[in-house]
Amino acid sequence: MFTPSYHDGVIQHLITDVSEDDFNVAVGGQVEIIGWLYQYYNTEPHDQVVNITGGPVKKNDIPAATQLFTTDWVVKYMVDNSLGKYWLERHSESNLKDKLEFLLPSDIEVISDDESVEDLKIIDNAMGSGHILVYAFDVLMEIYQEQGYSVRDAATLIIKNNLFGLEIDQRAYQLSYFALMMKARQFNRRALRKGSFEPNVFVFEDTDDIPEEFMTRIPEESQADLADIIDRFSNARELGSIIDFDNKDYNFEALRDTIKSVEVEGLDVFGLQETKDKLLRVLSIAEILTNRYEVVVTNPPYMNKMDAALKKYVKKHYADYSGDLFSVFIFNNSNLAKVGGYSAFMTPFVWMFIKTYEKLRKYLIETKKIDSLIQMEYSAFEEATVPINTFVMKNVTNEAVGTYVKLSAFKGGMDVQKDKVLEAIANSDTSYLYRTNQANFAKIPGMPIAYWASANLIHDFEVGTRMDELVDARQGLATANNNRFLRLWYEVGNTNISFHSVSIPDSIESQKMWFPCNKGGAYRKWFGNYDYVVNWKNNGHDIRNFTDSNGKVRSRPQNTNYYFREAITWSDITSGSFSLRYREPGSIHDHKGMSAFSKDHELLIMILAILNTPVGDHIFKILNPTVSLEVGNFKSFPVIKNKTIEDKSFNISRKLVQYCKEDWNTFETSWDFTSHPLLTHIADDNLSHCRSPVG
Incomplete structure (x- = not known):
């Protein structure tokens, strides 16, 4: 701890240099400032890991190397076109559309079901400081109020039923927990009372330290499943949300009861109580990872310099998508969504074109629908030297047309990109907004996501002689x-x-x-x-x-x-x-x-x-x-x-x-x-x- 000074140093700069609106919940500033402050805190370790070592990123350095705060308008685009669109498909009478600033122009399918807002589940499984979850809270609040709920009841239900988050970084998890609870407190004064409710957000923990003494107290009929989960989480702080469960089915309630039944006596020299608490948290994470969701939204980690253990795991479980962690997340999260559900991402746009990700493209084109995509100008994202896109996929296989926005001609950073997206939403006839069927991509060798290719050019690919047949x-x-x-x-x-x-x-x-x-x-x-x-x-x-x-x-x-x-x-x-x-x-x-x-x-x-x-x-x-x-x-x-x-x-x-x-x-x-x-x-x-x- 240190003695703070309010007249010079970081606190003085926070007070004098940062706009008061950035801290003002009423104008949406609170969460963004938390995210930017955390990224600033991580700048030095990020640069050290990414720019100096040059080699594989070590386990403890992954949070510093991969955490990038997601720009506010990109968060809104992802949530508006996933959660917002999912609700509008099932409630065509809803006025929510008027509240979604970044909903791209598209045909909204009418789906008949009686799904309640309380049943909607949204997950960010690389949540960082919680920016996506907090904006999803805002959209859900609009839906709840439209459905006749009081804001107090809605805030409680959103935290308890709707939002789920996972993270490998303890500090980011704490910030996300804080942001969600403060959001709930905005609408429910009793939110911070002890025992009221807690967000469904968790940080991964390794289970390589579970004492043998604890497992001997577990009934034999539960030992195999519990041991299996413990083994899968042995390196959880590195693997995080890409832990593969091989479609295995567990009885989580029975496992919880079994763990709770372990008696802790006397001095507890084996740390049994601490082990019980940890395993109950691990079970919660395992259950979250094995569930399916209506909406999955995240800005996944970008990392291809993996250490030996992570590289071996990814090659074994995700061989066709192992070029980078973000491609593993794209594959994994697209299947974490229920049939008819949505997954949304912000990632480097290299997956759209280069050979490393050809199998990923083939899988997505053949089994999912790219519902919308925004390709940004090459150097627009100031926070990392990577070209970025953001896109939303629907977990369906169909021939429906998707919406694409090409911003590569507009230089000037993320604010310029935001303005051009809003222009395209206001005028769907703009020259850089495209509507195309993704089946066309399969007609081009390598299946690039070339949404701006003309019909004549696609025909040339079909009838022309490939260059490798000539030279x-x-x-x-x-x-x-x-x-x-x-x-x-x-x-x-x-x-x-x-x-x-x-x-x-x-x-x-x-x-x-x-x-x-x-x-x-x-x-x-x-x-x-x-x-x-x-x-x-x-x-x-x-x-x-x-x-x-x-x-x-x-x-x-x-x-x-x-x-x-x-x-x-x-x-x-x-x-x-x-x-x-x-x-x-x-x-x-x-x-x-x-x-x-x-x-x-x-x-x-x-x-x-x-x-x-x-x-x-x-x-x-x-x-x-x-x-x-x-x-x-x-x-x-x-x-x-x-x-x-x-x-x-x-x-x-x-x-x-x-x-x-x-x-x-x-x-x-x-x-x-x-x-x-x-x-x-x-x-x-x-x-x-x-x-x-x-x-």
């Missing part, structure tokens, strides 16, 4: 230590470089140390980026035998039979428009200089013409709008064959390659540079004055 796209050399094995060509001198295709292994050229290396490079079309050379002496002996401290070979000289062949190539990182270049024979391509090969020279030049167009760039943005274009995306490109167009494309492309080669060689950074082009216009008798003394 071979391959990754190349990964040295594992570029600082050791790569150089800029002018660092080694061109007498030490083999500038020719090494077709004869014992030739003089093959005995040289350095060979041109295609490493990708900056944006440039048609020809260029001949910058690097790689140590491939003796057929890459040093690289092939480069090992770590344990003697394990780290390098990957893959697809070596494609080395030194002519190719068309693009850079791994394509933050702007897509650009391809022709690469003459004689280079080794590395894993960043993505390359495609063919023995048909004219075919390579023709394809270069097709892809270096705005149409090519547009299609690649459909296949993968992230900054990294993968070989698999290239292979999926559709080519519509037309002999006349192919001949014309070849002639144009061949000339452009030649022009850009001449341009590349006018700079001193080219190894084929001879003189500056301006010098060609100077008379011979004056030329000597323009040359350097050593020239």
Whole structure:
């Protein structure tokens, strides 16, 4: 503890620098300020874990590494389009729609059932400081009041019946507990009285310390189930809500009665009372995890650098979705919702496009309905260097149209994104709001969530020839230590470089140390980026035998039979428009200089013409709008064959390659540079004055 000062330091800044409205329950400020304060508290440990270690995130560091406060308008979008829409489907006469600021325009299905508001169950199983649950409380309060409940009774019922939350971080759990109880106190003065009621929110606890003495006092008929739950929770503080129960069914009431019946006598040297209390809490969490919910909403953890134990568990139980923790949550939570229920998320948007998450996309497209999705501008989310989307899924399989909002053109942070979403809600004819059937995604190779693709383009994917049927796209050399094995060509001198295709292994050229290396490079079309050379002496002996401290070979000289062949190539990182270049024979391509090969020279030049167009760039943005274009995306490109167009494309492309080669060689950074082009216009008798003394 410390002696607080109200005249300087953090308390003084809280009083003077933060608007009073941010603390005012009446204007919705209270919960947001709690969340931001907690994230500020976590900033230093978050940066230390994420930016410094670089390796797998350790168990105790997961909360600091993964907790990000969910922006207020995103919370409202997720809850309005899940909880709000679920209620409106069953109560078409409800005025709730007028209260849901971020409900996207869509057709609301009319569902006939008599489900009571008291039966609605909403869970956030990575709840953080409780922001989502608190807003869900507000929406539920509107529903209860519309149904004729008093606000006092409604507050009690919401806490007892409707809201459920789970968390691995003790401090975040405490803040969530506090926020919900203060919300209840706003409407019910007796909420804070001891024994009134408690929120259904819990923090995970490991059960690897349950004493053997306790289990000997459990009746034999209950031992197997209890031991099974204890085993599953042995590493609960790391696994959290992804603990898999293999669809096993437990009699939780019987297990509770059994635990409560264990007698604690005398000094309690084995800590039996503490064990009883812990196991009762664990049973509550296990029951929550094995139930199904009308609505599941969360901002899951984003983490792919897992330690050995977590990685092994995820690979065993969620192999097809193990690319990142958030993808495990997407799969898990989409099934935590009842049939006809909703799940909502805020996650990185890479799952929509890249190969790592292709099985996840396939599963969602075939078994769920993407009801709505908002794709944000690449760097809009200021709290993390990840491109974000937020989306709502319905646990049904149907052909209904979904609503999509594409905000990638609007820079300026989350406030700008919010304003554009509200504009789309106010005017459903806006150009960046799309309505499409997700069955169309299955017609595109890799099933990207390309909701803005036109009907004509989707048809091209269906009838066109795949690029991998025309050329071979391959990754190349990964040295594992570029600082050791790569150089800029002018660092080694061109007498030490083999500038020719090494077709004869014992030739003089093959005995040289350095060979041109295609490493990708900056944006440039048609020809260029001949910058690097790689140590491939003796057929890459040093690289092939480069090992770590344990003697394990780290390098990957893959697809070596494609080395030194002519190719068309693009850079791994394509933050702007897509650009391809022709690469003459004689280079080794590395894993960043993505390359495609063919023995048909004219075919390579023709394809270069097709892809270096705005149409090519547009299609690649459909296949993968992230900054990294993968070989698999290239292979999926559709080519519509037309002999006349192919001949014309070849002639144009061949000339452009030649022009850009001449341009590349006018700079001193080219190894084929001879003189500056301006010098060609100077008379011979004056030329000597323009040359350097050593020239």
